[in-house]
Amino acid sequence: MKRSVLILLTGLLCLSVLAANGKKEDTAAASGSDVVSLKFWTSHTPPDSDTLKAMVETFNAGHPGIEVEFIQVPGSETDVAKLMTAVRGGTGPDAYMLDRFTIAQRAASGVLEDITGVMNKKDSAMASAHVPYAWAETQYKGKTYGLPFDTDSRVLYFNKDLVKEAGYDPAVLDPSNGPQTIEFIQEIADKINKTDGTGQYTQVGFIPYDTKYSQGWHYTWGFVFGGKFADLASMKVTPTDPGVVAGYQFIKDWAAHMGPQKVETFISTYAPPNNPPEQDPFLIGKVGMMVNGDWVLHSIKQYHPELNWGVTYLPVPEKGDKPATWAGGWSMVIPTGCKNMDEAYEFISWMCGEEGEKMYMKTAHLPTIKSLLADDSSFDANHLFFKECLDFASSRPPIPAGALYWDGLTQAMGEVTLNQGDVKAALQQVADQVQPQLDALK
């Protein structure tokens, strides 16, 4: 009896040791051939990840000496925990797709390879090929740490049927009429709101500060109200800038108007954590209007082509104000510890070159290469509007505390909407928290 127990335990022991060590060997074995294999990680999700996968396949077909493996990993704009821990453990990828405005911060913490050298060796025209604001985001202390991959702009999406039901002609919202005032949008939104017997929303007109299914970020409204988020010359964050304060005041008032908790309940009902995209509340007709980017064009096509929708400029504070929006976008970077810099650069520069960026436009993303942007014929009609919005778009300040600043601004947003806290105090707190970190990194 005791022997069988012992044998069993020894067996388990061997098994576990084998399992624990098994990984190492097959990675070593793979590098024997002439083909250089690279790992490319992205935290993008469908439908974008499907396009990215197709791009990798195209790249592999055209580059017989390089085999890129496409791998989806968990993460988001500011959450790169998987990348960090993997690079620390020496199991990081050779290429990673990073939200561009965080490059400076990630470079400062040491997770990215400086690609200036390899880039200058291969093509020195890279910098001038991309639009300047996107290129600026790839720099840290005068060195290049990534290549711009795409850009985007945010507009106001509206559900024509719901607008019509509310008693307005959707044609009023056509971009040819110029941007509408916030006041007018609120008037429509109020008429779209519907509540059930318990007073809970079952349909909403517009939640300008939602970030669960749309893009009602702090930057959106800060820019709409003409705010400046940082002073790059003196490397200071300026969340208490009057325009930024006005943007926060606007969402605070809006939340008060709709009932902050009722809004939150609507969001957690219809956009619970990791809601699948076909259940998106705008796509299923529960939301009248939302702020969102061009990639939604593709989601609509794929998941709810029956939706009767339109897009227009983000609303403006006063009649006659110039429209505003913000442009972000992602980048391709090479994480620290990459052993095949030349091949990895080959891959990321292809992805961020004309061929790659053009392919990515298929899932409704804007390129950062000037020549691609100049060619109107390559955009479909819906997408063209987004591209035109780039003309007046602002971008996030490329500071080495970009991600931290983003998280701080997000917390302040919760503080003023849900808690109805004091706007200035909340924003001052952001400055107090971020500035010391920025001072340490700049």
Added chain:
Amino acid sequence: MDWKYVKKHLKKKTVPRILLMVMCLFYLLPLYWMVATSFKGSEELSSFPPTLWPHKFIWQNYRDAVEYIPFLKYFINSLIIALGVTAGSVLSNSFIAYGFSRIQWKGREVLFLIAIATMFIPFPVTLVALFDIFAKIGWINTYLPLIVPSFLGQALYLFMIRQFLMSLPKDLSSAAIIDGASEFTVFLKIMLPLMKPVLAVVAIFSGVNAWNDFLTPLIYLQTEDLYPLSIGLQFFRAEHNVAFSQLMAASTLAIVPVVILFLLFQRFFVEGITVGAVKG
């Protein structure tokens, strides 16, 4: 019919029964909802009021959970980790507990007290440093940081086994020692077989805990081919398009092994928890 008898029966049997049923109902509701939701189609998933019982059973959800989500891969990984941890815990703790109970030596009680005291240190206290240390020796993205620590003893299991060993009579082993057997032989030949019931308890608990663990694999495992169910399901649903019905189907499947283990070894579960703890 004796009214008094009925009243007594009511008080002694019926009232407790109703109370028990109500309590069980509370504990079963979430699990019931999990199973019910796992069979619903996408229409029914967002119908209001919610349907208490799926009108149409969509078995496809389970197929999707296994085929669309790489469920089997995660499942096998979970199994490997759980088995490794179980082996480590049983081997190491039985061995160590023997030293803490069957041999009389100077300093034993002090060391054991220290061992018990470590139970009160929340394990995340060592999280950041251990990650840095394991990163330096190249253990990241392997199962080593998950399994190796179990080979070095855990206070709770040491305590359980020690309680058990202390209760065994001394002369069981002293006779053998006098006959010239080494401590190791006594441990292997005499004590280990006797320890079977308490080791079963340790095996079950360490295995179930490893199966349920979330934070450790979250930090140490980076590539999908190594994910256990806990982080595999969380990440898969964050990266792909997973309907809640599929997620519930996958959750049901993740729970099933634990339920089966429980039904098979109910006795050990009940004993395990009470061994040692009572006089604690």
Added chain:
Amino acid sequence: MTKTEKRNLRNGLIFVSPWIVGFLCLQVYPILYSLRLSFTRYSGFGKPVSVGLENFRTLIQDPLFTKSLYNTFFYTVWAVPLGVVVAILIALAMNQRVREVAVYRAILYLPSILPLFALSFVWIVFSNPRFGLLNYILQGLGLPIIDFIGNPVWTKPSIVLLAQLGAGGPALIFLAGLRGIPRELYESAEIDGAGAMRSFWSITLPMLTPVILYDIILGLSMGLQVFTQAYIITSGGVNMAGPNNSLLFYVFYIYKNAFQYTRMGYASALVWVLFVISMILALSVFKWARSWVHYGNE
């Protein structure tokens, strides 16, 4: 030292050596290691840069540190006592002399060993304000709808509630404790004319105090570590850990600093605060326990 003593010492040390290795390598060394890191700025890449007490100064002014501490205490203060009460109630129920009690016992115990990650997924679906069963029942009872995930007032209580699914484990210990109470005690109480309630307060509860202490200590330690539920319910705490960071628990904040923000030095400072707090709590509970734990006639 006699020869036997010497041999025993050697043998004893050989047998406990794996534990000694584990204690030194997995506990003592890491704790000292993080003490050293807590005085540095360290991203995990390159070398730690010594910054003196800067991390601790930052910590005092960091509103999220205060918030995560508050959240963790809130959770612990509610979950631990409630856990004890629920566990005792379940134990009393499990102790009933009903024929099919084994079935009830299994049902009440089972959820406590089920994986928390799966239960957290279930909680998201179960508590949905509109499509979840829980709110459907609340509504049926004429109660208002509760947004357990989106309302910062309810997010923490909802996790406290979820934790009660695990009360079956401690309940079994209480059950064993109940069975260990000599029947004569009740019999003599009954002769003295004590009712069921009286004998519960004067016999059952005092006799259970050692188990209560054990449960409190265990609950405190678990309460300070709460993480998984919050991580899953907030999808990894991206941007914010729940509405208004209401689910930003202490370990979650350590995790975010160490692995999302790569502030390993700062995270180590947080770790040390946790270490000190947990030591103080454990010691004070033991001290406090002397006044009420009944060690009976042992």
